[in-house]
Amino acid sequence: RNMSTIPVLLLMFLGTSCPSRAARLLDVLFEWKEMEYAFPSPSARDVLVKTRAYIPGNSIPIDVDVWEQGNGDNQVFVTIPRFKPGVPATLTTVVLGEDGLAKLLPFPDWSWHREGNCEGLTSVFRVH
Template identity: 35%
Template structure:
């Protein structure tokens, strides 16, 4: 093939590629369809399109979640946030039998408020259950609950079933709760509790008791 023919072929190929990139009158482009998993056909009525996944935009990587003109995107369809805060704390506290008992626990470092972090959560009727694993020292109870409906968003955790079911790390009683990670309420109204039996996971890991799985009857 002559040099002229090669140039003609390259020009036709470039023109074909440009035509492919130009959207049609209805806003369709092969780079904005469901074959790419992130986009759908652009609307014909001129409203902005919701693009749920990241895509490469001029200037860098962007993740778009644009609000449609008719306000029907999933996060704003009801004019509300996607999530509703039920409980929140600056620092987690526990409901002690008395103020003196709480002060004694803080003084002895059996309770270090800033070391308590929630992990597992589940709900049964008018109670929400929360786990606080013993990742660090100063966690006095590892399974607690709070009432529903919410009256105060920063209530202290109430140990479940009560304080007597929670061992102290210094003299671990393996018949009691040591460090609960995950919980699950089943269809028979039982609370399943996975106790790892470890303490100070993030600082000085100690397996003080064997792991165990417990079930509590939530009607008793």
């Protein structure tokens, strides 16, 4: 199956007492048909697509965690291991783009996600 056709949902689990109750307590925070990154500019995105450093549809999220900062300004972290080529960032936070759509912003910034940079992030699987 092509992953770009499967909706990707980020869910925040709010209850654990029983499966039927837990199912009622799930809230959809963000959803995509295809994961999209918060690129610095449209031209930066185009360069990454042309060089195959970003292949739309190859970013498959594995883990999600919400960092509750106590002031109501929570951050949602998403891990995207590099199982396939064309994943430009492997640890991201979710931000709303200028178009109002949820985008993945590399954490802590783009410089940590350069392929072949052993001092950066290579392929993040889990966050706690």
